[in-house]
Amino acid sequence: MIRWRKGTVEGVRREWPGAVELDVTVEGDGIRRALAYPALVGRPEPGDAVLLNTTALAMGLGTGGYAMVVAIPDRLPPDPSGPGHLVKARYTPLQATVLGADEQDSPHxxxxxxxxxxxxxxxxxxxxxxxxxxxxxxxxxxxxxxxxxxxxxxxxxxxxxxxxxxxxxxxxxxxxxxxxxxxxxxxxxxxxxxxxxxxxxxxxxxxxxxxxxxxxxxxxxxxxxxxxxxxxxxxxxxxxxxxxxxxxxxxxxxxxxxxxxxxxxxxxxxxxxxxxxxxxxxxxxxxxxxxxxxxxxxxxxxxxxxxxxxxxxxxxxxxxxxxxxxxxxxxxxxxxxxxxxxxxxxxxxxxxxxxxxxxx
The missing domain is CATH 3.40.50 (Rossmann fold)
Known part of the structure; x- marks a missing residue:
């Protein structure tokens, strides 16, 4: 179901709010495009070792044809702080806690x-x-x-x-x-x-x-x-x-x-x-x-x-x-x-x- 690979960040290609597109050397597969969400995994830097999900890349998906950065194992981001009890992407390896507008701790x-x-x-x-x-x-x-x-x-x-x-x-x-x-x-x-x-x-x-x-x-x-x-x-x-x-x-x-x-x-x-x-x-x-x-x-x-x-x-x-x-x-x-x-x-x-x- 998931193709796991290790890689090394070579450089940043471009970025936009919430996402960073990278060049990553994938073990046994050369340099490939990868995408990271810094809010989830931290910000990758050149030289970082990264854990990748290459499923979409291997399938040749158009909009999703990236290796996805799952973790920067040698440089984990700090623990999140602040309110928020809604869990999204629930019970997946990247489930994330957010503050829902409709939850009890929300000002709304x-x-x-x-x-x-x-x-x-x-x-x-x-x-x-x-x-x-x-x-x-x-x-x-x-x-x-x-x-x-x-x-x-x-x-x-x-x-x-x-x-x-x-x-x-x-x-x-x-x-x-x-x-x-x-x-x-x-x-x-x-x-x-x-x-x-x-x-x-x-x-x-x-x-x-x-x-x-x-x-x-x-x-x-x-x-x-x-x-x-x-x-x-x-x-x-x-x-x-x-x-x-x-x-x-x-x-x-x-x-x-x-x-x-x-x-x-x-x-x-x-x-x-x-x-x-x-x-x-x-x-x-x-x-x-x-x-x-x-x-x-x-x-x-x-x-x-x-x-x-x-x-x-x-x-x-x-x-x-x-x-x-x-x-x-x-x-x-x-x-x-x-x-x-x-x-x-x-x-x-x-x-x-x-x-x-x-x-x-």
Whole structure:
């Protein structure tokens, strides 16, 4: 289940908030990329011996193709101090204790104890983490003063630090906060469930709107139900039960070679069409042409269960290219850039544009 290796740190490649990318000499395998989370294992330095988990590296995973630093055995970090009784990544070798926004020792416990409403706050739900930047671009172009918080459930990466996008969006001042829910950790607020994560985003961080999508590294098996994106449907239910306004962003692709993801992905059709029991506003981009007709036809199958909202995409390509340049964040999904799958990014930006109109 785990491929264990020893290695030696050769140097630091780059870093972003919460993560350090390294060159590590792996015994019997040469120099490889490795990733360390200093909050968990301490900060590796050149010359350090490190214990590695090379499972993802050996499998050739795209988003997770790193050797992961498990420990710096000759230079252990100091014991943590401070409050916090929530254990995340529970009963794994790297289980970590965090201070939950909703736990008894939290300064926010009383605020959240009986909290039960989002007061109509929009919650934009998406399947993939790559939807976060284009959704923000579409929303903030029309509502530049809006306070948008990202709520990250545990369907993909558990540490929010794995996401370079989060760090760059924070640095650009366009993402106001991060809440990590369930087994996910590393956000500004930690929450036990998506429900308290949403309440924390609204009541503690003062969000005008939330984007809720899994972290990088989603999991799919090519089966009807075996994909982590089913959580998008569950997120719609959570937002609705808390009196929020669920907004569904469709996963649309013109560049994916897999039939099940062409046009409107079966991930969206299943999550919104079968898993989501509450009504949501499903944004349908007006893409035009034969492909746009195909997308509209596929989305129409969701019409009995949800409110379908046609949204124009005029000007959004320029918005996306400007955001990519100004924010220093790469628009990329499943290895495809803007020019390789423009429809995907336009669809996510359209969900942001629709939400901006709701905030006006």
């Amino acid at each position: 416990h009383e605020l959240l104890r009986e909290a039960d409403s989002l007061d109509g706050m929009p919650v934009i739900v998406a399947d993939l983490h790559s939807a976060l930047p284009p959704i923000l671009a579409g929303l903030l172009t029309d509502r530049p003063g809006a306070k948008v918080v990202y709520v990250m459930p545990d369907g993909g990466a558990l540490p929010s630090w794995f996401s370079m996008s989060i760090g760059r969006l924070r640095d650009a001042g366009v993402l106001s906060g991060v809440v990590t829910a369930g087994q996910a950790f590393g956000g500004d607020l930690e929450a036990v469930t998506v429900h308290t994560g949403l309440l924390g985003a609204r009541l503690v961080l003062g969000a005008d709107a939330v984007v809720l999508a899994q972290g990088p590294g989603n999991l799919g098996t090519g089966t009807r139900w075996g994909f982590s994106g089913v959580s998008a449907g569950e997120a719609v239910n959570a937002a609705a039960v808390l009196s929020g306004r669920p907004v569904g962003s469709l996963r649309v692709s013109e560049g994916d070679l897999r039939e099940r993801h062409q046009g409107v992905s079966h991930h969206s059709l299943t999550a919104y069409g079968r898993v989501a029991l509450a009504r949501a506003e499903i944004v349908v981009p007006e893409l035009g042409g034969e492909f746009g007709t195909r997308v509209a036809s596929q989305a129409a199958t969701l019409g009995e269960r949800h409110d379908l909202i046609p949204v124009g995409v005029e000007g959004l390509e320029d918005v996306l290219r400007t955001a990519e340049k100004d924010w220093g964040v790469r628009m990329s999904t499943m290895g495809r850039r803007l020019d390789e799958d423009l429809a995907y990014f336009l669809t996510a930006a359209a969900a942001g544009r629709h939400t901006a109109a709701r905030l006006a």
